[in-house]
Amino acid sequence: MVGNGAWTQVRTLIIAVVATLVIFGLAVIVAGIGRRTDMAHPDEPVDALAASTDDCVTCHREESPGIVEQYTYSAMAAGDVSCRDCHEVPKDYPAAVAHEGTFVLGRPSTARCQECHESQVAQFNASRHGLPAFVAYAGAQDLSADHLAMYEAIPEGSFSASKARNQLYELEGPAITKFACETCHNIGRPHEDGSVGQCQDCHMRHSFSLEQARKPETCNACHIGPDHPQWEIYQESPHGIAYATDGDNWNWEAEPGTLTAVDLPAATCSTCHISGFGTTGGSHDVGERLTWYLFAPQSSRRPDWEANMTRMQGVCISCHNENFIETFYADADAATGAVNDWVAESDEIKATLVAQDLLSPAPFDETFDFVHFNLWHHWGRTAKFGAWMQGADYVQWHGAYEVLHDLVHLEEIAAELSEGTTE
Numbered sequence: 001m002v003g004n005g006a007w008t009q010v011r012t013l014i015i016a017v018v019a020t021l022v023i024f025g026l027a028v029i030v031a032g033i034g035r036r037t038d039m040a041h042p043d044e045p046v047d048a049l050a051a052s053t054d055d056c057v058t059c060h061r062e063e064s065p066g067i068v069e070q071y072t073y074s075a076m077a078a079g080d081v082s083c084r085d086c087h088e089v090p091k092d093y094p095a096a097v098a099h100e101g102t103f104v105l106g107r108p109s110t111a112r113c114q115e116c117h118e119s120q121v122a123q124f125n126a127s128r129h130g131l132p133a134f135v136a137y138a139g140a141q142d143l144s145a146d147h148l149a150m151y152e153a154i155p156e157g158s159f160s161a162s163k164a165r166n167q168l169y170e171l172e173g174p175a176i177t178k179f180a181c182e183t184c185h186n187i188g189r190p191h192e193d194g195s196v197g198q199c200q201d202c203h204m205r206h207s208f209s210l211e212q213a214r215k216p217e218t219c220n221a222c223h224i225g226p227d228h229p230q231w232e233i234y235q236e237s238p239h240g241i242a243y244a245t246d247g248d249n250w251n252w253e254a255e256p257g258t259l260t261a262v263d264l265p266a267a268t269c270s271t272c273h274i275s276g277f278g279t280t281g282g283s284h285d286v287g288e289r290l291t292w293y294l295f296a297p298q299s300s301r302r303p304d305w306e307a308n309m310t311r312m313q314g315v316c317i318s319c320h321n322e323n324f325i326e327t328f329y330a331d332a333d334a335a336t337g338a339v340n341d342w343v344a345e346s347d348e349i350k351a352t353l354v355a356q357d358l359l360s361p362a363p364f365d366e367t368f369d370f371v372h373f374n375l376w377h378h379w380g381r382t383a384k385f386g387a388w389m390q391g392a393d394y395v396q397w398h399g400a401y402e403v404l405h406d407l408v409h410l411e412e413i414a415a416e417l418s419e420g421t422t423e
């Protein structure tokens with residue numbers, strides 16, 4: 001017989017053994033779950049700067065932890081690119097500021113990126129995202145000789161109604177335009193060191209993530225609103241709806257150049273305009289796939305439009321058949337022509353009034369000027385963009401219908417001016 005005290009000891013021992021087994025079992029299960037989670041996310045971001053002793057990192061972890069936190073998980077941090085690679089410059093470098101015993105750029109220029117990403121910078125420089133975007137508001141008159149030569153060498157770049165400072169920009173004045181034109185068009189502003197543009201307008205510092213750049217919201221910082229509603233049109237399109245309803249499941253981080261319809265089953269802005277996809281190689285020259293100058297009042301063909309068309313269609317045919325795409329192009333060309341005809345009509349009304357001295361040629365000083373501008377700049381463009389990017393409501397109610405309405409309005413104003421009933 002075991003005594004009472006001994007029984008208590010045995011019972012305690014049994015409880016201890018069982019408890020140990022239970023805890024050990026739970027630990028095994030939890031570890032298993034942990035492993036399963038790891039397997040579901042094989043690409044868990046790596047905290048690349050965790051052990052860094054670089055004083056840029058250690059001090060900024062205290063002073064601006066958000067910046068270090070964003071950068072540490074980036075592909076560039078994993079690739080041993082340091083804060084200094086982008087920021088640190090010699091003392092006499094243009095725009096260098098003294099900082100903690102060295103010299104840095106507060107906003108690294110494209111010249112910094114160029115040291116490692118030469119082709120992306122060259123393509124960007126050859127596009128309308130480069131100097132043409134800046135000239136669109138500031139004019140070409142203050143460009144340095146080098147920048148003027150660079151601007152004029154861009155094949156599709158110097159196509160513009162005017163290389164003079166933009167008249168609306170002048171009219172509104174710097175208190176407004178700093179927050180308006182410049183916010184979007186400085187994507188192509190020149191730097192003190194001679195390089196051009198802001199890569200960070202699409203590549204958010206300091207994460208520089210492919211997923212972020214590839215998602216269409218990145219473009220809507222600028223491609224939005226009544227005059228270029230590409231974002232709104234995209235949301236209405238079958239591609240945009242696929243993105244909105246299923247995009248969470250897409251493979252956004254696929255290596256550049258390897259993207260297929262398995263990764264991204266419907267097109268995004270980046271698929272059609274930038275990424276390597278189908279038979280078409282990736283490029284930061286966003287003009288390389290376009291056939292028309294759609295932003296112009298009356299659209300004309302681009303210099304290299306046939307080669308450009310082959311590149312764009314090389315993207316479409318990953319997901320559509322060739323016949324479908326050829327028919328689509330013929331139809332969208334016809335829609336572009338129809339809008340051209342309406343804008344030509346409005347231009348004739350204007351030219352007649354100016355010739356008769358009934359309208360001053362100065363811009364934006366009479367109601368006529370605003371209605372005429374709305375007609376092509378908002379509704380005409382929108383109808384064309386809607387047709388090319390599958391936004392029916394923008395072709396119709398924010399496009400063609402408004403064009404027709406404004407044409408009637410212009411004719412009414414013209415009649416009043418002829419009768420002398422308005423000034």
Ligand code: HEC
Nearest residue numbers: 055056059060063083084087088097099100102104105106
């Ligand atoms: C001892 C702390 C410390 C060290 C070391 C340090 N920084 Fe800073 N840094 C700061 C602080 C604080 C500011 C904010 C200064 C301010 O607000 O005026 C700053 C600002 C900056 C800025 C913005 C400058 C501007 O003009 O906008 C950059 C870029 C920068 N640091 C990069 C670096 C780099 C690159 C290194 C390593 C070469 C570095 N920092 C080392 C503390 C530090």
Ligand code: HEC
Nearest residue numbers: 056057060067068071081082083086106107108200205206
């Ligand atoms: C791949 C290039 C690159 C690397 C690497 C990089 N930066 Fe930057 N950094 C930039 C760019 C571009 C900007 C300007 C962003 C803008 O236009 O607002 C910037 C801006 C800054 C600023 C000023 C921004 C502000 O909002 O105050 C600080 C401070 C800074 N970086 C610190 C760092 C530190 C610290 C590291 C390393 C942990 C680092 N950067 C690594 C490119 C880089």
Ligand code: HEC
Nearest residue numbers: 075076079081085086108112113115116199203208209210
């Ligand atoms: C010192 C060299 C160096 C500099 C300077 C540099 N990069 Fe990088 N960049 C790299 C390396 C290395 C990678 C990683 C390539 C890889 O993983 O295949 C990279 C990758 C990238 C990526 C792709 C990220 C991804 O998730 O795959 C982007 C976007 C990028 N850099 C943008 C920039 C921009 C913008 C600048 C200038 C502000 C810049 N880089 C400056 C070396 C550099």
Ligand code: HEC
Nearest residue numbers: 132136137160161166168169180181184221222223228295
């Ligand atoms: C919300 C961003 C944004 C703002 C603000 C903005 N633009 Fe634009 N602008 C664009 C985009 C995007 C395009 C390209 C449209 C296209 O290609 O379809 C463009 C096109 C243009 C064009 C035609 C292209 C060219 O180079 O001839 C001119 C001119 C222009 N903008 C001038 C201005 C002026 C002047 C202002 C201020 C009064 C201004 N923009 C404000 C984003 C903007």
Ligand code: HEC
Nearest residue numbers: 110113117120121124199202213214256257270274275276
């Ligand atoms: C209009 C937006 C935009 C601008 C501006 C931009 N990028 Fe990109 N970038 C992208 C997109 C989108 C991708 C992803 C391309 C893909 O799917 O392969 C990308 C990818 C990259 C990559 C990864 C490799 C590759 O080519 O796909 C690098 C490196 C890069 N960009 C560097 C730069 C540099 C340097 C600049 C400034 C000269 C810049 N980018 C300006 C949108 C932009």
Ligand code: HEC
Nearest residue numbers: 128132133136184185187201218219221222269273286287
């Ligand atoms: C910071 C503002 C900004 C962002 C962000 C931006 N763009 Fe642009 N984009 C512009 C401006 C401004 C123009 C017009 C430049 C001009 O013609 O004067 C333009 C023009 C274009 C054009 C027409 C080029 C031509 O040759 O006429 C395409 C296509 C384009 N952008 C695609 C994109 C895509 C795709 C994205 C997102 C990945 C994007 N943009 C992000 C400002 C921006």
Ligand code: HEC
Nearest residue numbers: 219223230231234267268269272290291292293294295388
């Ligand atoms: C399914 C492919 C596709 C998608 C998705 C797409 N685009 Fe387009 N985009 C086109 C085509 C095609 C054209 C007209 C090309 C031509 O002129 O031949 C065009 C024209 C443009 C233009 C007009 C350039 C000019 O001449 O004025 C801009 C700017 C633009 N797209 C930006 C965007 C932005 C921003 C997004 C995302 C919000 C987007 N696109 C989504 C295919 C696409």
Ligand code: HEC
Nearest residue numbers: 238239242261264265266267272312315316318319328390
């Ligand atoms: C990555 C795949 C992919 C690419 C690339 C792509 N599309 Fe699409 N497209 C789709 C999907 C998915 C739909 C939706 C079909 C549906 O609604 O059943 C669609 C629908 C369309 C529609 C509407 C069809 C209809 O019946 O209403 C048109 C037009 C279209 N795409 C044109 C284009 C053009 C032009 C290009 C190239 C500039 C292009 N697409 C590139 C996947 C793609």
